[in-house]
Amino acid sequence: MSTPKLLLVEDDTALAELLEYRFESEGYDVRVSADGDDAMMMASEDPPDLVILDWMIEGTSGIEVCRRLRRDKVTAHVPIIMLTAREAEDDRVRGLETGADDYITKPFSPRELLARVSAVLRRVRPALAGETIEAGDLRLDPVAHRVERRGRQLQIGPTEYRLIKFFMEHPRRVFSRSQLLDAVWGTGSEIEERTVDVHIRRLRKAIAVENTRDPIRTVRSAGYALEPV
Amino acid sequence: MSTPKLLLVEDDTALAELLEYRFESEGYDVRVSADGDDAMMMASEDPPDLVILDWMIEGTSGIEVCRRLRRDKVTAHVPIIMLTAREAEDDRVRGLETGADDYITKPFSPRELLARVSAVLRRVRPALAGETIEAGDLRLDPVAHRVERRGRQLQIGPTEYRLIKFFMEHPRRVFSRSQLLDAVWGTGSEIEERTVDVHIRRLRKAIAVENTRDPIRTVRSAGYALEPV
DNA sequence: TGCGATATTTCAATTCTGTGTCAGATTTGT
DNA sequence: ACAAATCTGACACAGAATTGAAATATCGCA
Secondary structure, three states: OOOOEEEEEOOOHHHHHHHHHHHHHOOOEEEEEOOHHHHHHHHHHOOOOEEEEEOOOOOOOHHHHHHHHHHOOOOOOOOEEEEEOOOOHHHHHHHHHHOOOEEEEOOOOHHHHHHHHHHHHHHHOHHHHOOOEEEOOEEEEOOOOEEEEOOEEOOOOHHHHHHHHHHHHOOOOEEOHHHHHHHHHOOOOOOOHHHHHHHHHHHHHHHOOOOOOOOEEEEOOOEEEEOOO | OOOOEEEEEOOOHHHHHHHHHHHHHOOOEEEEEOOHHHHHHHHHHOOOOEEEEEOOOOOOOHHHHHHHHHHOOOOOOOOEEEEEOOOOHHHHHHHHHHOOOEEEEOOOOHHHHHHHHHHHHHHHOHHHHOOOEEEOOEEEEOOOOEEEEOOEEOOOOHHHHHHHHHHHHOOOOEEOHHHHHHHHHOOOOOOOHHHHHHHHHHHHHHHOOOOOOOOEEEEOOOEEEEOOO
8 A cells, every 4th residue: 555556558568668677676566558448447447546658659549548547537636647759849738738747758767757756646645655744733654654633643543544644635625425435445345325424433533632623524415525724 | 816826936037037928928926036045035925836946046056945945834835846957867856856846848838837837736726726716706616615705714505505606607697596496406306496595595695794795696587696796 | 556576584394414332344462 | 363452334313404495574666
């Protein structure tokens, strides 16, 4: 859970293998796909934390893959770094507009791509990059697996930990019970939606510290959100 | 609060002016600083929403500015895009490692920088990238499910939320009760038209803030419309 | 003024959330 | 491996908030 999952979409086998090797030795979990349709399937079955997407691949074009990833609910928010040819400014701009998060122009050094990947992850999912996340007076250390509030350690169970982590990664945003089930329990979990309430309650109880207001906002008929103080 | 504030740190006057002009015409609020110390002062006095930082400026180096911005609590989380020379891969990697969020290599087109800025803002502060709906002094954040007026949070129920959202998506236009029932309650709802009046009343009450006039216009024998102040 | 239309108040029904509890599953410590 | 401790998911009921309708008061205009 701590090793970020990458999906590399690249049809140049040599490059793909080089990158795969490099990233795996840096502690990433890498899957490779050589064409767009295949990539879409892999992505929606088991959403990666980040996609590295060659703009020029056989079959479905990069821009199309990008668009489809964005459209699929499961992968809509997975960051995408695209690989483009050096001079194709139009492609780059179009890519960013289509929803890519970043690009790098070929040729590039693996080291530079690594830096970019970790920069994007740090931005989007700080916890995956091993950084502590802060939200209001809450602080979460993903490496130590601990959460504190106003300096005090919180006593918190596994599910509640995943829940607060998810909330802290997306503060202010409202999530429906079903979105929370997908994000925290895993897609396709057959769990009662009302059970989310119970865990919200447990979480609230766990993060209650004297004289602090409850940072979890109930949005009636919509879900819950973390409202950092 | 709706126009993103940029701080541009660039000592090439010609380039700075070009960018300033371009960004201002895109609705950004731009301040320019030609050296690092000055930039630090401006940034900590009035934190911008994003910093564009030339890596090669006189005096304090870009990397140092970046580091200091990250260290100052006020600016620690302001995203930074750096401008680097084309071939300075080391700088780029170092920059990303130091905490820059992104870079762009010179020469670049203003259009490309614009795309990057808006991509970063969208990621970091969705509200700033125009993902909120505004109408007069009302602002609605669909992601957070909140509505505010003159900065004050409104306490609003589910139906009233859907109602005001619909109005804000179609300002000034008059809707009959039956159109509102279709749009807000869903087509085929078997609800009395008179009930719309009641919800309008509740909405009016919910968005009433001291010294503000009622933005919902009653159009006799036709329906209601939102008349942004 | 009188009529049609809208505003406001009130209330019961309904929907949704909060919470205590329980049995089974899982983890922990020995 | 065993027992204790913890964690999970489900359920049920109480309580809170929301909703729609009906009744009554006001308003706007010919």
